[in-house]
Amino acid sequence: MKKFETLTSQVVPLPIENIDTDQIIPARFLKATTREGFGDNLFRDWRFDSENQPKADFVLNNPTYSGKILVAGKNFGCGSSREHAAWAIQDYGFDVVISSFFADIFKGNALNNGVLPIQVSDEFLAKIFELVHQNPNTAIIVDLEKQTVMLTETGDQFEFEINPYKKSCLINGYDDIDFILNQKDLIESFETTRKW
């Protein structure tokens, strides 16, 4: 897993609530057996029409907005557990997703792939949307070590929470499997105590 420390980037705003993983990557694109290439179909049905032409009104097709940070409405990533959603977001080029609320499974999947989900307050989220609306070049600085996200234009800052273990995984580029594989002896001894 690649390491994450800090990031300064413009943002792509998607002010819609309850964005489910079927929107992020529709089921018909889950037939691939590798992790690569899902970015092409990120937000497929919002991004392209039935003739596969880009929809001009969707933010990913709007050259005004770009960057490695996706900012979305609350309850982002609800629905299906498909990790393909996190792969699609990463493959497209996002390293950070900011929202005021994340669905559990998506949050875990993102973290397991080195994509940082940052939960901010409703007010801070509204501020980002407002500022980006006024100035699409607005940049955000994410500092994982300090657990802060800052709007460069105004200096507004938010301190976000992250599990300390997951934080160290991201900073060091470790994954959970590396960690648990070192505990094999404990697991085997636990198995001998199982009731049935």
Place this chain on the structure above:
Amino acid sequence: MSKTLVEKIWDAHVVKREEGFPDILYIDTHLIHEVTSPQAFDGLRKRGIPVFRPKQTVATADHNVPTLNQHLPIKEELSRYQVDMLTKNCAEFGIELYGLGHPYQGIVHVIGPELGITLPGKTMVCGDSHTSTHGAFGAIAFGIGTSQVEQVFATQCLLQSKPKTMKIEVNGTLQKGVGAKDIILYIIAQISAAGGTGYFIEYAGSAIRSLSMEARMTICNMSIEMGARGGLIAPDQITFDYVKGREFAPKGEDWDNALAYWKTLYSDEDAIFDKVLTFDAADIAPMITYGTNPGMGMGIAEHIPATSAQPESERPSYQKALDYMGFKDDSVVLGNRVDYVFIGSCTNSRIEDLREVASFVKGKQKAQDVEVWIVPGSKQVEKQAKEEGLDKIFEAAGFQLREPGCSACLGMNEDKIPAGKYCVSTSNRNFEGRQGPNARTMLVSPLTAAAAAVTGKITDVRELI
């Protein structure tokens, strides 16, 4: 110290707990399917390690299989490749596979319970969010991503933070025509599609206790639709009677020992939940969804809530959902045209669902312009339905009985609802495009689906029974 049921099962599976780290949680049973496993198998190959406990892993092909002519090779190339890949991976890593053509094949959350693989007190995971279904037996069961599938393959454990607990009590007696699906759609409508996030839910109360195992599975299945990590119900005599004698259930002395343990699986009377909600069963009408998340549900005769009644920041998303569905706020859906009826999915494809539909439609005909698909949850359900003659009833009514799989619940195979069409569906998600690009899904109970099939309209089934 008194504990909730979730805490009892969780704590019994903690291999290691350390401050500042998630728990290392032991997983008793790992269910896998073709869509979320291939990249995890690849991960094992890259690391050069085997599946740690292949005997605690069970596989089936369900998400991406056709529901017609399953005896023939799968036509669609990518689907066939994915299903073949599962077969190869299971052979290479020594995992039991109930693939296409096997008498135990079916939707992963239908076959686990019917084979006696799902048992009280277990921890169970699967790369599928509806793994919460198995909680109906008093198990901790939840959906995971593919990196976690690889983690369980490698270690039979998961790193997991202990969830918060919520108790949802439903007390009293249900109205006629109202069932488990209506209960869960009602709860989700009350607390929203995000209302359970971060929690593990225990369903309790007299209305839940009186439900059959299959109805309990319907309830637990949709826990994820309010964002919950999982949902469970304390096991009782109904649970034990269901489990006893099933293929992989404990037998003889093992059964006696297991039963003695299972009887300790309940929340202590003074156990503290982080949140408690109580509902009255009598308040629940047959439910239907009108929007594009499962929280957008209402009693079938009600008006769609006004956009102006939503919090201001949420109005654009709310209006977007209604526009997608082709509905106006403050209107009714009762009497609206229906194009498709889908009866199936891990929520409602079990034998009791099929029996309920059959008993309603017996002697009736589907409306002319409606297409009706019934997709049984497993080969065993299909066999049972045929043995009971339900297939004849469906055939006479003009319903199409297909072969088992996830089918139009997620439209991964060719069972898709065309753009703009309305599908009254017993599945679990009404997301945009879930059943096919621009398809419009309305979630209901099997009985309400059967009523819509017969009248061709959104119908209050209470008026027909």
